[in-house]
Amino acid sequence: MSVQNDQTKAGAGSTVISVDAMGGDRGPAAVVAGISLSAKKNPDIGFILHGPKDELEKLVAKRKPLLGRVQIRDAQDVVLMTDKPSNVMRHGKATSMWSAVDSVRAGDADVCVSCGNTGALMALSMIRLRKLPGVNRPAIAILWPSRNPQGFNVMLDVGADIRADEQDLLQYAMMGASYARNGLALARPRIGLLNVGTEENKGRAELKAAHDLIAAAAPNGNFDFVGFVEGGDIPGRKCDVIVTDGFTGNIALKTGEGTASLIGDLMKEAFKYSPLSRLAAVLAYTSLQRLKKRIDPRRVNGGVFLGLNGTVVKSHGSADATGVAAAVKLAFQLSQTGFSQKLAARVASATAQAKNAGTDQAESSD
């Protein structure tokens, strides 16, 4: 195993983020450029960086903001996007991803960030960090641009698991509420359960059962339950957290991304159409940049694995420096609020209550 059991915190920062430098589509240079951006903006972050030592030392040395703030842990192997999760679990001890997750396991960092293979990262996170007591299926939560004042909604699960029964959906609701409180600073998040209609008699059997479980848990759970919501509510203002199974959530996420990308490309075409429209494009430049920034997926880059002993942020595989910096920012926020500990306490108390009191599932801690 390539992880050094070095407990010293990295660099000057008071909050340490463990970062997998390898496995993203753009290689370690983009990751180092990203953490350099973060370091420049935020003096309170330090990094443990995982990957081939020689290569990383050279990349880090070029970035002034990283001076004295990065501890490198040598890991010579890389998890490829094509690697099977089961293979990585058996033979991946020397990989940078394994090493990055193990820094959270060892308590050297609260949160780990990786741009690598999602399936492998989830598998490694499950075996190295283990599920929180009482959690059946961990989930991946993402932020989605929305009409709400906070600018984003939370959706989970977007692909940790293709199945979810009513108990899983209840846990997603509680974990999503906790994430919205800590990641979006919402005191009392509004939870919606994704379905094909808002009437209570609609949808699959597990959705009707989950509807009742989540409604029963809401009064003591520090969240409001708005009932069933539809696909159009994911970017809407009806709720802050959208709960669904990982199959449906993954399809919705990728459909939304694909639609936004198509519209962006068609808009570019429209502005190239005539000399007048090209002039308009010049004048509209700052307006369009503002719009782009508002819906730029790189700026809300980071699926968060919930339900484990420690938090893992999965950055987009194609993330550039801006994308990596966004994922690090999210990781920092979650470290700051003590999110991992709060979520663990909440799930533990809900599980204990459920054992004692049937459907009375949560208490009003954070």
Added chain:
Amino acid sequence: MSVQNDQTKAGAGSTVISVDAMGGDRGPAAVVAGISLSAKKNPDIGFILHGPKDELEKLVAKRKPLLGRVQIRDAQDVVLMTDKPSNVMRHGKATSMWSAVDSVRAGDADVCVSCGNTGALMALSMIRLRKLPGVNRPAIAILWPSRNPQGFNVMLDVGADIRADEQDLLQYAMMGASYARNGLALARPRIGLLNVGTEENKGRAELKAAHDLIAAAAPNGNFDFVGFVEGGDIPGRKCDVIVTDGFTGNIALKTGEGTASLIGDLMKEAFKYSPLSRLAAVLAYTSLQRLKKRIDPRRVNGGVFLGLNGTVVKSHGSADATGVAAAVKLAFQLSQTGFSQKLAARVASATAQAKNAGTDQAESSD
């Protein structure tokens, strides 16, 4: 029952469309304005219009293009958006929707158009038109703006049924291929099966089984099978027809619509931000109108019910005149190509072959 068993074709048009004037959010005035637009553009359409005779006669009399081209069938009751499908099936004989569907049943029109309650329209279509022999679950197919040369992809099912097993998904593939040949004039449509990844080992058990069934049916089925596709491929160029169950398809459709609507609103805000951006908006007006037209959901208005003895086009409940005209245009196209008959022949032949030859499911008729 309010339907007159009048076999005369309506008006001068050679192709007759049965139109439910009631049940849309904007009332019969919008529907009559819509069919008037269609009549003006296309001299070959005639209409059978269903609803309260007195009211409709007044509305039709105001529209010159409709002179002599509309036959009104009196139906005093209206299916409301809040009506339960089961109730409409039992007590809906006097409604305009029932009457509109029955014109197809009687052979007076090939295709019916309604802006009303989707669930009730599907339920009525099922009991009045009945499923094609060999079809287990009918499906609703929609057109989705895409990067393909034809400008749109087909997706089905988007909500006829929340369940679909591998045999249903195979039938959706064949029906979708038939729709793409007749509605989009694609000689050999490319079919994709929606999943959370493109690897063959991904997804639910029924998806893996459907993958093999559709692949086996493709060589004789006049379509190509590209395998699993992801949410991002729905507006993409990888395939022309996206096959999925009605739960997932409905969520994807509404997520895409919601995302497009959010981007549209944010774009408007961006252009109101400063005097310079307002000037840019004026100059960009025609470019933005062109973009709007390209992705305007009203212009691809119409979910098509497939798998019944006759074709039903479900227009958006909130459709205005432009939306209704788009639905009528689609209905006209499908009437012209003899789509209902071709689809029936194809399903019948595939069913016969399946009985004889196991997985060898389709032949090369249209």
